[in-house]
Amino acid sequence: MNPVFYIVLFTSIFMIGMGFAGSVGNRNPVKMLLSIEVSFNGVLLLLLYLATSLDAALLGADLSILAIGLSIGEIAIIMSVMIALFRAGMIRELDEKEFREEEAE
Amino acid sequence: MSILVSLSVIASSVAAVAFSWLTVTHRSLIYSALFLSLLGLANAAIFFILGFILVAFMQIIIYVGAAVLFIIMSVSMMKEPPKMYMGVKYAAFGAAAALAIVFFLVLFAGSRLSLAPISVSITSMVNYLVSYGYAGLIVLFIMLSIALLASIAIVRRDD
Numbered sequence: 070m071n072p073v074f075y076i077v078l079f080t081s082i083f084m085i086g087m088g089f090a091g092s093v094g095n096r097n098p099v100k101m102l103l104s105i106e107v108s109f110n111g112v113l114l115l116l117l118y119l120a121t122s123l124d125a126a127l128l129g130a131d132l133s134i135l136a137i138g139l140s141i142g143e144i145a146i147i148m149s150v151m152i153a154l155f156r157a158g159m160i161r162e163l164d165e166k167e168f169r170e171e172e173a174e
Numbered sequence: 175m176s177i178l179v180s181l182s183v184i185a186s187s188v189a190a191v192a193f194s195w196l197t198v199t200h201r202s203l204i205y206s207a208l209f210l211s212l213l214g215l216a217n218a219a220i221f222f223i224l225g226f227i228l229v230a231f232m233q234i235i236i237y238v239g240a241a242v243l244f245i246i247m248s249v250s251m252m253k254e255p256p257k258m259y260m261g262v263k264y265a266a267f268g269a270a271a272a273l274a275i276v277f278f279l280v281l282f283a284g285s286r287l288s289l290a291p292i293s294v295s296i297t298s299m300v301n302y303l304v305s306y307g308y309a310g311l312i313v314l315f316i317m318l319s320i321a322l323l324a325s326i327a328i329v330r331r332d333d
Contacts, residue, residue, distance in 0.1 A: 073183045077220060080187040084194045084213075091198035099249055100198075103206050106242075107194045110217050113233075114190075117226055127302040130226050134299075135307065137232050138314045142321030144241045148248045149325035155251075 077118050084111025098154070102147050109140055183223050189269060190216040203249045208266060211242040215273045228296045 088108025092101045113133055120129020193213035200206045214237050221230040303311065 073180045076184060076187045077224070080190050080220070083191050087194045087198050095198075097203070099203050099245075100206065103203075103210055103245070104198050106210055106245075107197050107213065110190075110194070110213055114217055114220060117221060117224055117229065121224055126225070127299060130229050130299050131303045131307050131310075133226070133229050134232055134303070135310050135314055137229075137237055138318065141236060141241050142318045144244060145321050145325040146328075148244060149328040152248060152251070153328050153331060 074118065074122070077114065081111045081114035081118060084108065084114065087111075099151060102144075102151075106140075106144070109136075113137070179223060183220065185272070186216050186219040186223065189273065190220065193269070204246060207242060207246040207249055210245070211238050212266065212269055212273070214238040214242060215270065219273055228299055 085108050088104045088106070088111060091104025091107065095101050095104060113136060116133055116136070117129050120126050120132075190213055193209045193216060196209040197206050197213060200209060214233055218230040218233040218238070221227075221233060
């Protein structure tokens with residue numbers, strides 16, 4: 070296999086790891102959502118890399134299209150929950166707490 | 175695989191790694207969402223070079239165009255937008271321009287350079303999706319409809 074493909078593999082694994090680290094290490098829910106989206110991008114890249122490697126290009130492409138469509142629903146639900154939490158005043162409290170901790174450090 | 179394609183893959187991968195790092199580590203939520211959209215563009219460039227043309231366009235139109243802009247608008251409503259630092263702005267525009275150049279190189283020179291290791295035509299993808307993934311399409315349609323109704327109901331809830 071072309072060595073360029075190993076770069077794609079490294080990129081996808083790095084993105085999955087960064088997303089996992091960000092979702093575990095952040096307390097801000099929006100930041101956690103963004104980290105999960107980074108992980109999703111890495112998984113999508115890994116899926117298409119595997120589809121290329123295993124000669125299952127059509128299956129991988131169709132699965133990735135379904136995954137992109139599902140991620141839209143996930144983002145819509147989570148962001149509407151965020152807006153509802155913000156209107157209840159909980160997001161602002163979380164942000165202030167986080168900034169206060171950073172200032173104390 | 176030609177040198178141009180290899181360089182495009184390497185440039186897009188470096189951009190994807192940098193944008194994923196910036197998305198997770200940047201303190202501003204709006205800039206994190208902006209870097210997430212640039213990460214989606216870099217990913218779409220890699221998909222395009224790998225030969226998944228329809229997936230790349232879906233990624234740009236649906237994911238970057240709709241989802242990430244939705245995140246940016248929602249986050250903008252939640253907090254005051256932070257100060258715009260000129261360096262970050264120029265870096266973002268430069269990265270977007272570099273990715274656009276990669277796209278145009280691949281799009282216009284790709285047909286003569288044995289572009290993709292595999293070639294997945296849009297017709298065969300749609301045929302495969304309709305014939306074998308019919309149930310998945312119906313489930314996706316139902317779930318997106320439920321997600322739309324649920325998100326409207328959650329946001330409009332008063333108590």
